[in-house]
Amino acid sequence: MPASGRPITVALVDDYDVVVMGVAKILDQYRDRVVVAEIDTNTPVSDAVDIVLYDAFAQPESDQQEIGVLLRNPSARRVVVFTWNFHPDLVAAAREQGVRGYLSKALPARELVAALEAVHAGEVVVSEVPGRARPANGLDWPGRDEGLTDRESEVLALITQGLSNAEVAAHTYLSPNTVKSYIRSVYRKIGVESRTKAVLWGVDHGFVPDHRRIDHWRGGP
Numbered sequence: 001m002p003a004s005g006r007p008i009t010v011a012l013v014d015d016y017d018v019v020v021m022g023v024a025k026i027l028d029q030y031r032d033r034v035v036v037a038e039i040d041t042n043t044p045v046s047d048a049v050d051i052v053l054y055d056a057f058a059q060p061e062s063d064q065q066e067i068g069v070l071l072r073n074p075s076a077r078r079v080v081v082f083t084w085n086f087h088p089d090l091v092a093a094a095r096e097q098g099v100r101g102y103l104s105k106a107l108p109a110r111e112l113v114a115a116l117e118a119v120h121a122g123e124v125v126v127s128e129v130p131g132r133a134r135p136a137n138g139l140d141w142p143g144r145d146e147g148l149t150d151r152e153s154e155v156l157a158l159i160t161q162g163l164s165n166a167e168v169a170a171h172t173y174l175s176p177n178t179v180k181s182y183i184r185s186v187y188r189k190i191g192v193e194s195r196t197k198a199v200l201w202g203v204d205h206g207f208v209p210d211h212r213r214i215d216h217w218r219g220g221p
Helices: 017-028 065-072 088-097 109-120 150-160 165-172 176-190 195-204
Strands: 008-013 034-041 049-055 076-083 101-104 212-215
Touching: 008 017, 008 109, 017 034, 017 049, 017 109, 034 109, 049 065, 049 109, 065 076, 065 088, 076 109, 088 101, 101 109, 150 165, 150 176, 150 195, 165 176, 176 195
Parallel strands: 008 034, 008 049, 049 076, 076 101
Antiparallel strands: 034 212
16 A cells, blocks of 8 residues: 555556456456556546556557657656567657656566556656566457467557558567568468458457547546
8 A cells, every 4th residue: 555545546548448458457456556547548538647557559659749648648647658568769768758667568466566556656667678478467458369469469450550561560669570470470360361351350359449438447536
């Protein structure tokens, strides 16, 4: 429990409901310490919260203007990035802009909560580079039930949004060959042979960004 005697309030931000709801359910295990105040998909944070947790799934990375918008929002006391991508340039850009935490999706729930508490207490917390670590238990993403990994899902989400291979590579800091490898794997798993059919499959299976806010998640403030 923070020194204030009340749980930390957190807003979760990403374009995909399934992604942020997975994070919300992880944090629900620790409601005495962290409470999800709102969940935002393509909507601005409205409630005053201690921390905005920006999930980087299929989102512009921390060197882009979206982070700046969150940092300038008076409702967001501190901003934390939750990501797989620990490219040194991204970490440096986040720190330079004023992001207070840069946390790995491989963190077990208890370590994620402890990191959020440390940020709330005034520390700057940057996770160790996760390498090829598996996502923490409870995280979710579109296409998971169809066998897509989180990385494959993110690449499919980006091409469903209309990005080219080169744009996906620039967005994710992956090499063009790695992006092509992920796309081939996605095609194989979802049973398609063309980009057009992959995009149509993505549209039908929850890969189009959502637009809504969930206030007071499970009775939160």
